Amino acid sequence: MADGGSINEAARQLRLSKSTVSERLTELEYACGTKLLSRNSRQLVLTDDGAAFLERARRIVAETNDAKEDLARRRGDVSGPMRIAVPRAFGDLHLGPILYDFMNRYPEVTVTAEFDDRISDLSSSFDAIVRIAPTPLPKRETEQLTISRRTLVAAPSYLDLYGRPETVGALERHRAIRYMERGPDDWTFKGDLERVVARVSPRLRVTSCFAMRDAAIAGLGIAWLPTFHSYQAIKVGSLEILDIGVDPDVTPVTIAYHHGHGPPKRLRALIDHLKLSFGDPPYWDDQLIVSHGAQLT
Incomplete structure (x- = not known):
């Protein structure tokens, strides 16, 4: 809710009903003994207590995820969940088929992929965001996949x-x-x-x-x-x-992920798989450059 600015957006991202999200917020505020979000006519805004709580909560979640990743690295596993956002048409045409091949190769990886042009670049609910944009995202690591x-x-x-x-x-x-x-x-x-x-x-x-x-x-x-x-x-x-x-x-077609000690092993494997599958130049341009070199270079 802090990222999306509304209960509706939080419900959409969490795939829960609006009433369920609202109830969980009320329960959390009751357990904390304070108001975490203030509501005005247009959006939800963090209170001072809410901002302090969110900062601590994000650190706890990050440390928990780091601990899980450390265990996975020790086992040498490429496994676990990922949530990624992809521009719709690019996902439908190109990233989707490559993603499905990746998941067949790594059967212990589970993926939630949102093919949607309306997703906020600043949303923290995604492990990675694929973008077709000239500038990198602030506060995120960025790698180029192709062009x-x-x-x-x-x-x-x-x-x-x-x-x-x-x-x-x-x-x-x-x-x-x-x-x-x-x-x-x-x-x-x-x-x-x-x-x-x-x-x-x-x-x-x-x-x-x-x-x-x-x-x-x-x-x-x-x-x-x-x-x-x-x-x-x-x-x-x-x-x-x-x-x-x-x-x-x-x-550039890039993938942005949270700052830290590099991407989790499963995300690193996906990035490498995408780069290799897209190629350089990307496979959709390969034959075009041969026949239309002057116009494409």
């Missing part, structure tokens, strides 16, 4: 009808398929000296990269997509990578 390249793509049918843009400025005359978010309708690219901006006119705005890819394949316009979404369509010719004279957008 995500984002390129402009369109269907041959669209390009045959409206032409192939060759410059950033030419994009402004084309139809765009945009991820729906706050801010202006533009695409920003890394130029030779500074960022360059194309003001585009979206024909379709959606909140799903799957829908963006499928709309591009249907010929509705140009989409700016990670290659881990578009690589299969590019390989079979349903989409083409556009070369407008700028480098592709490259963002």
